[in-house]
Amino acid sequence: MTQPLSLAKDQLSSIADALDGAADVARLAPPMLGDATPRTYLLVVQNNAESRASGGIPGALAEISFREGKMTLGAQSSASDIGVMSPPLVVEPEQRQIYSSRIGKFFQDVNLTPDFPTTAATARAMWERKTGNRVDGVISIDPVALSYILEATGPIAISNPDLLSLTNGSNLPTKLNADNVVRTLLSDAYANIEQPKNQDAYFAGVAQEIFGAINGGKGGAKSLVAGIVRATSEGRVLLWSASTQEQDVLAKYPVSGSISGSSISPAQFGIYFNDGTGAKMDYYVKRSVQLIEECEAHGYGRIRVRITSTNTAPTNAATALSSYVTGAGAFGVPAGSVQTNITAYGPVQSNIETALVAGEKTGFAANRHSSRPVGTLTIRLAPGQSQTVEFAFGKIVQHTKPVVAVTPTVQALKDVVLETKSATCAPPA
Incomplete structure (x- = not known):
């Protein structure tokens, strides 16, 4: 069985004190990581340089798939590529009153609300309306969480030719590490890459490089899981499942990003x-x-x-x-x-x-x-x-x-x- 699923199962005992629901994780991890049936999720990278309630404005988007624990990245896009929803998606009245109907109109604003289940369900609907691709849930992460992952994997050399072409003649690093990834993505990229579309492409490409390193087995399993647990405890990793049964379990824990229910x-x-x-x-x-x-x-x-x-x-x-x-x-x-x-x-x-x-x-x-x-x-x-x-x-x-x-x-x-x-x-x- 390949690394992601093995990580979720084999490392639970060593980090049980950091996880409130080890038994629930052990039960959910296999199906959610495609042990029996392949799963595909929408990965949203939140950009903390422009605040939104759950972290930052959605930047890079990608489909991330799991089959028997093996992770692959699929179609990539950005929030701006999704365009304007016409007609807008329905926003429930309480949240519309507080955050406006923009939640259902612009992908960049789906997380004006701090309630991640609302954000995720809306993001999924927008993605499917735009691309026609159905996803089984939504995973959110931010650059600080990526820095915790890089603490486990160590530095990652940028190998993607498109990314290298964006960094040529600039002050952007050709190796990303835990110390430089946040500044690179949230500040230096804007000083060195002029076109917003290229900035989005750089953001997406960096995420791809980091997840590729994880999938390739780089980094110790225990330290990698510890980094993800740390990010989750800070609200930097959020997870929503389109399966009502799975979501009912996730809603018991902070990783759901709910503002009501038993996790509060x-x-x-x-x-x-x-x-x-x-x-x-x-x-x-x-x-x-x-x-x-x-x-x-x-x-x-x-x-x-x-x-x-x-x-x-x-x-x-x-x-x-x-x-x-x-x-x-x-x-x-x-x-x-x-x-x-x-x-x-x-x-x-x-x-x-x-x-x-x-x-x-x-x-x-x-x-x-x-x-x-x-x-x-x-x-x-x-x-x-x-x-x-x-x-x-x-x-x-x-x-x-x-x-x-x-x-x-x-x-x-x-x-x-x-x-x-x-x-x-x-x-x-």
Whole structure:
């Protein structure tokens, strides 16, 4: 039996402490990896340089197939090649109210919602409408996850002639490793490759090289699985199956990217970022998210979620960076500035009481999604500028430790999610 299926089965015992559902993985892995019947998935590489709630704007797309555990890459494309859906796909009313009908119209916007099952089902429908090819599910990954994989495989030399032709005469590396792949894909590629279509081709080609190395058996099995587990724990690898039976099992775990159901803690908060610049400036934004617990009367808790964002782009970003990266003001945001729509989710039955920007009370769009309160507001940062936003949530029952999920960014998760400032509240009377 070839490597991917062997990895999923043989390494479970050595990483059982890192997987909440080893038994479920052992049961799902064989059929999902084509042990009996071949499986084909849509692979979506999210580009964190332009934020979307689940990570970044969909960049490279490819079909990835498994037959008896052997992995092959098939048809490749990009989100821009899919075009505009006419008529648009139906978006359920709650999410349409929060994120607009763009989710069902543009592939680039399928993940404006943080709910990956919605994103994946929509992406699958768009792919099948455009290509006529049916897929059995959707797998999402980002360049940071690719860097974890490269830690296991070691450096990979670019061998694809088309990729080499794009790198000729440029400063792009001919070998990719864990230290340079994120910067290469999310920054240097834009400085060295002018045409967006060629940038998409480069993105897709790099993904193909890395997955080819995995399929060729490069890298130790244990370290490769550990890298994938790490990426999954940070929300950088997401998985959806078109099989209802399989999806019901996946929905029990964070890898499903669900915003409701058994994978969600009773005291889980969510902070999600959607780019409003129409560009690739999020590579330069550094963020931190912190939960701050407080006590109220009657034993209920109050939690403030503090989000601090800083635009680290150079002061001359408007001229020093390419217009493709800055957006050149095409959507009303000055070149070099970054506009972000910040969406905050609270636990079921809680309420958002107030929102602050720079310590001042401000208005926000209030909605509900799967019985969770949702608040959205927009900030804009000039180069060098920082801004702190706070959402205050009330009626939090203090029987479960509060946790927060955040949009995966270029930064390491440990640098984004800060330690919770805790308080001990008496139980409600």
